[in-house]
Amino acid sequence: MNSIQKTLFWLLIIFLPFSLQAQSPFREGLITYRTDTVRRLERQPAAYIPAQLVVYRKGGSTRLEVWQVNRWNPADTQREIHVRNQEGTYTWIEYSDSLRAAHSNLVLFVRYEEEKQLQQAQALAQPEKRPQAGKILQRVQWLGLPAERIAVAKGTNEQSEAVVTKAIDLSLGAIFPAVLSLPGTPLQFTDGERGWLIQYTAKKLHPQPVSDKLFVVDPSLKVMSLTESRQMISDFD
Numbered sequence: 001m002n003s004i005q006k007t008l009f010w011l012l013i014i015f016l017p018f019s020l021q022a023q024s025p026f027r028e029g030l031i032t033y034r035t036d037t038v039r040r041l042e043r044q045p046a047a048y049i050p051a052q053l054v055v056y057r058k059g060g061s062t063r064l065e066v067w068q069v070n071r072w073n074p075a076d077t078q079r080e081i082h083v084r085n086q087e088g089t090y091t092w093i094e095y096s097d098s099l100r101a102a103h104s105n106l107v108l109f110v111r112y113e114e115e116k117q118l119q120q121a122q123a124l125a126q127p128e129k130r131p132q133a134g135k136i137l138q139r140v141q142w143l144g145l146p147a148e149r150i151a152v153a154k155g156t157n158e159q160s161e162a163v164v165t166k167a168i169d170l171s172l173g174a175i176f177p178a179v180l181s182l183p184g185t186p187l188q189f190t191d192g193e194r195g196w197l198i199q200y201t202a203k204k205l206h207p208q209p210v211s212d213k214l215f216v217v218d219p220s221l222k223v224m225s226l227t228e229s230r231q232m233i234s235d236f237d
Contacts, residue, residue, distance in 0.1 A: 026168040029207040030056045031143075038190060038197040045195025047071060048078060053200055055170050061085045061215040062171055082175050083215055088112050089174055090217050107223045114226050115174065122177060130154075133182050137161065142187045143205040150183070163188040176200075 033053035048068035056063040070076035077096045088111040095101040134151030147165040164184035173180040187202040
């Protein structure tokens with residue numbers, strides 16, 4: 001083995017683990033995100049503040065759970081659930097409060113075509129609210145995944161950062177419109193919905209078997225289409 005062959009051999013030994021890691025998609029398991037409240041954006045923001053984000057993945061299906069806590073009563077919690085499969089997104093809320101839980105039996109179903117139309121309409125109506133990805137600030141390893149820390153601009157004066165990876169695709173933009181323009185799945189990002197600026201940070205990645213039941217809507221719940229939900233809101237007006 002000549003000197004060049006030896007050099008190539010040792011480079012292969014050093015970088016092979018990273019190469020295998022980058023090429024191995026996250027097909028099944030879960031990722032947990034910690035949340036940190038950065039600041040209040042409105043004088044009277046929502047009572048519930050996100051406390052944790054959990055993302056389950058199995059094949060082509062994803063389940064996103066946003067756990068929220070009532071800032072006036074920590075014992076009062078709710079879990080916003082989004083299940084994404086080949087058909088579209090099913091969304092419902094589970095409450096710790098027994099009274100609200102008893103009256104919460106609706107599931108909103110949105111097809112991907114409708115979801116895309118909603119996103120386009122929002123972008124046209126409020127273009128200044130969609131952050132734009134900037135230059136790469138640093139290349140990092142995050143939870144064993146190759147990632148990039150990038151600059152993010154919102155408007156002309158607001159600047160922040162995000163960490164994204166292209167090694168996995170978790171479709172977080174479905175519930176966090178602020179990340180739609182990011183070049184990959186965000187592992188750290190900020191979201192300004194519901195009157196709070198919240199930072200989400202991926203803390204643990206668990207490649208492990210996940211139950212199929214997590215991606216099935218309870219048959220006792222009533223599934224409502226986007227058109228039906230709009231009609232129901234119109235009837236109340």
